[in-house]
Amino acid sequence: MVKSGDAVLRGQLIGEAQGPISANVHSPVNGEVAGVYSIRLLSGALAEVVEIAPHAEQDWDSFVRIDAAEDVSETLRMGGIVGLGGAAFPSSVKLHSSHGKPIHTVIVNGCECEPYLTCDDRVMREWPERVVAGARILGAATGAKRVVIALENDKPEACEALLRHSRPDVEIVVLQARYPQGAEKQLIYSIIGEEVPHGRLPASVGVLVHNVGTAAAITDAVQLRKPLVERVVTVTGHVGEPANFLALIGTPISHLLAEAGGFTAEVSRIIAGGPMTGTAVANLDLPVVKGTSGLVALTNADLPPAVHADQPCIRCSRCVTACPMRLQPYAIGIHANRSDWEGIQRFVPLSCIECGCCETVCPTRRPLIQLIRRAKQVLMSKGVEA
Amino acid sequence: MRADPGSRTWRLASSPHVADTVSCSRIMLIVLAALLPVTVWAVVNMGMLAVGLLIACVVSAVGSEALWNWIARKPHTIMDGSALLTGLLLALTLPPRTPLWIAVVGGIVSICLGKMIFGGLGWNLFNPALVGKAFVAISWTGVLSEQVVPGGWYRGIDVSAPTGHDAITGATRLAIAAADKAAAGAYGFDTTQHYVPLLFRNLEGSLGEISAALLILGGFVLIATRIIDWRIPAGYIGTAAVLSWTFGADPVFHVLAGGLLLGAFFMATDYVTSPMTKIGRFLFGCGCGLINIVARLYGPGPEATTWAILFMNGLVPLIDRLTAPRVFGWRKRNG
Ligand code: SF4
Ligand code: SF4
Numbered sequence: 001m002v003k004s005g006d007a008v009l010r011g012q013l014i015g016e017a018q019g020p021i022s023a024n025v026h027s028p029v030n031g032e033v034a035g036v037y038s039i040r041l042l043s044g045a046l047a048e049v050v051e052i053a054p055h056a057e058q059d060w061d062s063f064v065r066i067d068a069a070e071d072v073s074e075t076l077r078m079g080g081i082v083g084l085g086g087a088a089f090p091s092s093v094k095l096h097s098s099h100g101k102p103i104h105t106v107i108v109n110g111c112e113c114e115p116y117l118t119c120d121d122r123v124m125r126e127w128p129e130r131v132v133a134g135a136r137i138l139g140a141a142t143g144a145k146r147v148v149i150a151l152e153n154d155k156p157e158a159c160e161a162l163l164r165h166s167r168p169d170v171e172i173v174v175l176q177a178r179y180p181q182g183a184e185k186q187l188i189y190s191i192i193g194e195e196v197p198h199g200r201l202p203a204s205v206g207v208l209v210h211n212v213g214t215a216a217a218i219t220d221a222v223q224l225r226k227p228l229v230e231r232v233v234t235v236t237g238h239v240g241e242p243a244n245f246l247a248l249i250g251t252p253i254s255h256l257l258a259e260a261g262g263f264t265a266e267v268s269r270i271i272a273g274g275p276m277t278g279t280a281v282a283n284l285d286l287p288v289v290k291g292t293s294g295l296v297a298l299t300n301a302d303l304p305p306a307v308h309a310d311q312p313c314i315r316c317s318r319c320v321t322a323c324p325m326r327l328q329p330y331a332i333g334i335h336a337n338r339s340d341w342e343g344i345q346r347f348v349p350l351s352c353i354e355c356g357c358c359e360t361v362c363p364t365r366r367p368l369i370q371l372i373r374r375a376k377q378v379l380m381s382k383g384v385e386a
Numbered sequence: 387m388r389a390d391p392g393s394r395t396w397r398l399a400s401s402p403h404v405a406d407t408v409s410c411s412r413i414m415l416i417v418l419a420a421l422l423p424v425t426v427w428a429v430v431n432m433g434m435l436a437v438g439l440l441i442a443c444v445v446s447a448v449g450s451e452a453l454w455n456w457i458a459r460k461p462h463t464i465m466d467g468s469a470l471l472t473g474l475l476l477a478l479t480l481p482p483r484t485p486l487w488i489a490v491v492g493g494i495v496s497i498c499l500g501k502m503i504f505g506g507l508g509w510n511l512f513n514p515a516l517v518g519k520a521f522v523a524i525s526w527t528g529v530l531s532e533q534v535v536p537g538g539w540y541r542g543i544d545v546s547a548p549t550g551h552d553a554i555t556g557a558t559r560l561a562i563a564a565a566d567k568a569a570a571g572a573y574g575f576d577t578t579q580h581y582v583p584l585l586f587r588n589l590e591g592s593l594g595e596i597s598a599a600l601l602i603l604g605g606f607v608l609i610a611t612r613i614i615d616w617r618i619p620a621g622y623i624g625t626a627a628v629l630s631w632t633f634g635a636d637p638v639f640h641v642l643a644g645g646l647l648l649g650a651f652f653m654a655t656d657y658v659t660s661p662m663t664k665i666g667r668f669l670f671g672c673g674c675g676l677i678n679i680v681a682r683l684y685g686p687g688p689e690a691t692t693w694a695i696l697f698m699n700g701l702v703p704l705i706d707r708l709t710a711p712r713v714f715g716w717r718k719r720n721g
Pocket of ligand 2: 312313314315316317318319320329330333358361362363364365366368
């Protein structure tokens with residue numbers, strides 16, 4: 001859409017959604033396109049990126065507005081709004097996926113998706129009115145009878161802030177702080193007491209879940225016609241001043257780390273996202289993307305000993321107790337290790353949400369997540385139903 | 387824009403990037419620590435007899451694992467501590483005057499037939515120490531239950547004398563209790579008089595039977611540190627007590643006497659050979675208690691605990707299957 005040398009404005013569309021599950025991208029700054037090329041992003045996916053040299057002077061309050069639209073879903077599509085919890089699923093698609101099935105409950109998820117991260121907490125404390133407004137917009141768009149903002153009991157300030165700005169049609173529900181409370185299926189169970197059937201979307205039980213950051217972005221898109229050009233990113237671990245930043249999409253990771261005071265120890269791994277499910281960063285020049293909820297700088301001392309597939313399973317059952325999906329990770333691991341793709345099926349590996357709980361408690365450091373991912377890949381390629 | 391934490395290469399790995407602190411060797415250490423009081427107390431009271439047995443069992447167990455791995459060209463595993471634990475547990479099930487060569491055979495059988503032949507740690511169906519114990523018990527029945535010392539290696543050290551009780555062994559005493567119970571509905575002796583010696587200083591059974599109190603202490607340490615699941619000993623001891631009471635026997639005596647407590651806290655709770663689900667573990671414990679008491683009162687007698695746990699070990703795959711959890715979002719059990 002743009003080429004080297006083009007002048008771009010903050011909010012200007014620079015990348016258009018292609019395919020059903022993708023989203024528009026807008027320039028976060030006023031500047032000049034320095035190059036358009038392909039790189040591997042944090043996720044490992046090869047993508048075309050637009051490098052922009054920002055102007056020295058920026059007007060953060062102005063931006064190119066997205067076109068006015070009747071439909072909320074269309075507004076979100078144009079604004080490039082995606083889930084900011086980490087999965088970066090396009091919000092308009094999520095809204096559509098519920099069509100046909102009546103949605104009775106909208107849950108705005110303020111349960112931090114990972115330990116170490118505090119970006120959701122910060123969003124609720126700084127922008128409670130935008131979170132509440134976003135929740136109500138989603139409620140109105142889906143016709144839901146119940147609109148819930150859920151957060152954990154370790155965030156009293158966020159709770160107070162929300163209560164101050166809440167409306168009678170929005171419920172604030174405080175849940176037990178316990179990973180993975182923020183995982184969609186666990187959250188829905190906590191709120192409506194119903195399990196999302198395996199292989200189905202939350203809409204199948206009449207629920208739509210959005211992250212608090214997404215709710216705030218939805219408010220901006222609908223009320224101000226502002227596209228998604230920035231997000232809150234937690235930068236923590238061994239950095240000078242761990243903090244939450246309102247970071248422009250596309251900011252180099254190295255820049256955010258430097259803003260947080262740089263490293264204070266011999267950091268050996270940087271994680272994009274949280275420590276349970278995040279990705280190790282290979283290159284600090286990579287940009288923050290819409291799904292980057294946090295950057296965590298860890299030293300060797302923080303990191304667990306390496307996992308090893310030759311380690312025996314001593315059947316201690318810790319992984320079974322830890323699994324929020326009530327799976328038997330050890331059994332999936334053993335069958336995956338010997339490539340027994342028939343025998344593995346009764347342990348339904350496709351129900352795994354890859355939360356990481358099982359592997360973190362394994363005393364012999366078996367690579368459970370890698371084995372489970374492998375099993376999922378093989379079963380999906382064989383067309384086994386989730 | 388390319389600020390400070392500049393270019394360098396990073397070590398990558400897949401998530402999760404954090405872990406709990408409980409490692410395999412730490413678990414082994416806590417179990418060993420929990421067994422330490424009873425082991426030390428056995429050594430204090432039985433002297434060189436106990437020391438010899440402990441060394442014979444541990445060295446033969448660890449040695450045969452090292453040798454097996456060496457011959458099979460497998461990586462060494464003795465540092466995981468499990469062979470050491472197996473040797474220690476085996477020693478605790480043997481009466482003090484067991485000839486050392488029998489103990490050594492027990493240690494070798496425990497590791498080779500009890501564990502390595504299945505593929506090593508994690509793959510064995512039966513508790514290795516009990517496999518060794520069962521082998522020894524079948525092969526040299528008289529030696530274990532009657533405390534005869536072939537060759538008289540340790541003659542002259544009368545370990546049963548200091549108690550001041552009759553010279554029968556703990557195991558034999560249980561046999562008398564069972565036989566009398568079956569025959570006349572009453573004991574040949576007053577079981578309540580044996581509570582105190584069984585709890586604190588009992589020289590008439592195996593090394594591990596020296597003190598029920600110390601076994602209970604060790605068991606509670608394991609439960610408190612969450613190393614073992616309380617459901618196994620609770621099911622085991624609970625069932626044993628209720629059942630012996632139902633049969634008109636003295637429940638306290640039956641829980642304290644013989645190998646039951648060592649079995650309930652330290653043998654039946656072995657991770658590898660016990661069920662993976664909570665309900666499964668409770669049922670497994672109950673099954674052990676049931677078989678143990680029935681075998682004691684109406685069966686062959688002395689090795690009731692060994693047979694009870696080994697039998698239930700064999701049922702673990704079935705228990706796991708029947709108690710498999712219903713995975714989130716599914717209607718039926720999965721597994
Ligand atoms: S990652 Fe492990 S604990 Fe989490 S859902 Fe999957 S199997 Fe269960
Ligand atoms: S936590 Fe590890 S050792 Fe324990 S049962 Fe699970 S896979 Fe096996």
